[in-house]
Amino acid sequence: MSDAPTTAGDGSRSPKAENKMGLWARIKLFFRQIIGELKKVVRPTRKELGNLFVTVVVFVVIIMAIVALLDVLFGELAFVIFG
Incomplete structure (x- = not known):
């Protein structure tokens, strides 16, 4: 098994890959996920x-x-x- 960051088929990242991301990349990911969830609100x-x-x-x-x-x-x- 390699240590390269991988993503699942649904577009989510594995916890191991998120730990290797920088601080700003994690903050951007967080806000992208917030916007994605808000778009699902009915x-x-x-x-x-x-x-x-x-x-x-x-x-x-x-x-x-x-x-x-x-x-x-x-x-x-x-x-x-x-x-």
Whole structure:
């Protein structure tokens, strides 16, 4: 096996090859990978965003109600026990 830097078929570099790269080459590679990942991002439509917003708000209200109910129950239980 040779020590020459190799790349996999998918364009990624092996960890051994990245260690032999200079500092600036690694920084450039890092930013190229960031840009490549950002290009894969799919932004939600306005309707999807509205649906997600409503879903989150409803979920938060339900959790708040559960926590408030438990708070009242435990408060009453503490009042009964400690008078």
